[in-house]
Amino acid sequence: MVNFKRLNKKIEQEGSNPNRTIHDLVREQLREEQELNDYHLDNISAPVKDDHEDITKSSPVHENIAYAEEKLTALMNENSRLVDTLVYDRAASLLETIEKLKCKAKLSWTEIIDPGSKASKSED
Incomplete structure (x- = not known):
């Protein structure tokens, strides 16, 4: 030194x-x-x-980084597929709930206030 x-x-x-x-x-x-x-x-x-063979070898640190990048990419792809599935499941469950309730759209505000009005009877 x-x-x-x-x-x-x-x-x-x-x-x-x-x-x-x-x-x-x-x-x-x-x-x-x-x-x-x-x-x-x-x-x-x-x-x-001056050994070119040693220079061209990748170090173990670089191999670990490459392995970590591969694992991270795989996990991110899997996570995005799960998120897509969850979004689809939420939409499907919302649609099922709406179908179970068999809701009819109210055409006017009077139907909401007075369900026995003429407008609601004429639709039935």
Whole structure:
């Protein structure tokens, strides 16, 4: 790992140099240290391995995310089918209730107030 105390001393000794980046300073410090096996000195942010097979493999995390997305999609489709069924069942039960009551539409407000009026007798 980078020894930040040494890096800070190096920055203090050399002063500010606009031509040098922090990456250059870290690379120099890594070259001075003995443990160079873990670092790629040409570009610190580049992967240490150049194995294309490892790069193209999907990680277990991505596999878990893909599995979760599939399950979520299946559950959402099932839920939408259930909702459609419930809406249909409500409409069917409402229709059955109306048919059981055998309601006749009232044509005027007087039929509602006075069921024995002439208008209600003329319809029967």
